[in-house]
Amino acid sequence: MSRQRVAPFAAACPECAVESEAESANELVEFYRRHHRHTGHEIAWTRADVGFDLPDGDLEAVVGECESHYDEGVPIGIVAAAMGARGLTVGETLARIREVRMTGALYEPRDDHIAKV
DSSP states (O other): OOOOOOOEEEOOOOTTTOOEEESSSSHHHHHHHHHHHHHOOOOEEEEEOOOOOOSSHHHHHHHHHHGGSSSSEEEOOOOOOOHHTTTHHHHHHHHHHHHHHHTTEEEEEEETTTEEE
């Protein structure tokens, strides 16, 4: 009997039933960007196994709580998964990240990773 490894992250488009699995949460953000660009659809997280409990709270609180698990910023996919558990779409989360970054409360230490100032 073979055992297939289940990817830790998965998302699907509720409108067209396209699904994607990935080894990293940021891969699913890229999936969202491509899918949204072509269809205008959002995606919904169906699995986010990050190895720790995703924190509650607003965007800044989530980033602050997750920072202890990452050396060079929190992957935006992890933040999107945490915010998705609160009902925000990936697109809404990315828009909020942009807004908060413009206030100076967050910065991007490397591509697609954020940290509190």
